[in-house]
Amino acid sequence: MANAHSHDTGSHGSFKSYMIGFVLSIILTAIPFGLVMYPTFSKSATLVLVLAFAVIQVLVHLVYFLHLDRSEAQRNNVIAFVFAGLVIALLVGLALWIMFSIHTVMMAH
Structure with missing residues (x-):
């Protein structure tokens, strides 16, 4: 029977890749923090920028830490x-749509 705990060293990242991911994560956290603490854009533009940086940071984590x-x-x-x-996007999106629809119908009366 093969060892169930054997690890493939090719799928693990190097120290350099972990450090690149770490530095990118810090930068992708610091920029939105600065945008919120020192507002230079409108609230909606800041929200869009923070969400964009969040998506980019998720991708950085997937590539550099989860090795996808x-x-x-x-x-x-x-x-x-x-x-x-x-599935998560559909669940959250449809739940928000249902709540908005219920709110609209309830406030119309």
């Missing part, structure tokens, strides 16, 4: 992640 890439070995993991993201 476009390789054949990671294809199933990427598909599972995209499917989970789609």
Whole structure:
């Protein structure tokens, strides 16, 4: 029986890749923090920028810490992640749509 705890060293990142991910994570946290603490844009523009930096930071974490890439070995993991993201987006989006619709109908009376 094969060892269930054997690790493939090729799938793990190097110190350099972890440091790149760490530095990018700090930068992608500091910029939105600065945008909120020292407002230079409108509230809606700041919100869009913070959300954009959040999406970029999720991608950085997936690539540098979870080692998801476009390789054949990671294809199933990427598909599972995209499917989970789609399900979460649908659940949250449809729940907000239902709550907004209920609020609109209740306030009309």
